[in-house]
Amino acid sequence: MAITNGMFRQLFSGLLVAALAGAAVAQDRPADQRQRLLELAYALGESHALRQACEGEGDQFWRARMMRLVQVERPGPTLETQLRERFNAGFVALRGQYPACDEASHKAEAQAARRGQALALKLSQSTIQVRRDPPAPDSVADGEAAR
Numbered sequence: 732m733a734i735t736n737g738m739f740r741q742l743f744s745g746l747l748v749a750a751l752a753g754a755a756v757a758q759d760r761p762a763d764q765r766q767r768l769l770e771l772a773y774a775l776g777e778s779h780a781l782r783q784a785c786e787g788e789g790d791q792f793w794r795a796r797m798m799r800l801v802q803v804e805r806p807g808p809t810l811e812t813q814l815r816e817r818f819n820a821g822f823v824a825l826r827g828q829y830p831a832c833d834e835a836s837h838k839a840e841a842q843a844a845r846r847g848q849a850l851a852l853k854l855s856q857s858t859i860q861v862r863r864d865p866p867a868p869d870s871v872a873d874g875e876a877a878r
Contacts, residue, residue, distance in 0.1 A: 764857055765810065767850050772797060772814045774847035776821025781840040785832035794818075 760768070779793035786792075797818050801811055825843070829836040 760857075764854060767854055768800070768804065768806075768810075769813055769817045771847060771850040771854065772800065772817040773821035774843050774850060775800070776818035776823075777825045777843040778821075778840065778847060779818070780822045780824075780826040781829055781836055781843060783826075784829050784836050785840075 775793050775797045779797070782792055783790050797814075801814060804810075804814075806814060821843075825839060829839055
């Protein structure tokens with residue numbers, strides 16, 4: 732069975748959701764994972780350009796995924812700017828190269844989806860230790876005085 736562009740989109744989108752579901756605050760990620768986030772933002776920008784070539788400029792499917800990535804990761808201002816710049820760079824790179832929907836743009840879309848899929852899979856499989864402050868003691872429920 733041949734894998735279609737739509738199947739790649741579904742798989743890529745599903746893996747992106749999985750990566751986001753287990754996401755930690757981006758600042759808590761090691762440097763290699765932050766780099767993968769930047770690469771994923773670039774792949775999302777490429778995918779956005781290629782999807783718009785076929786679906787029209789009103790299509791915001793991959794831009795919405797990028798916005799969700801930023802929302803979930805809660806990057807600091809510097810990393811957020813870098814993520815947005817990488818998304819835009821990916822978009823611009825392929826928008827000019829594939830202005831129309833044709834066989835070449837479909838092949839490029841599948842390639843961008845495979846790359847994004849691999850990055851999202853690596854991120855979803857990452858284990859991150861997130862530092863959390865201990866909860867504040869409840870003076871009524873904690874300690875001997877509460878009894």
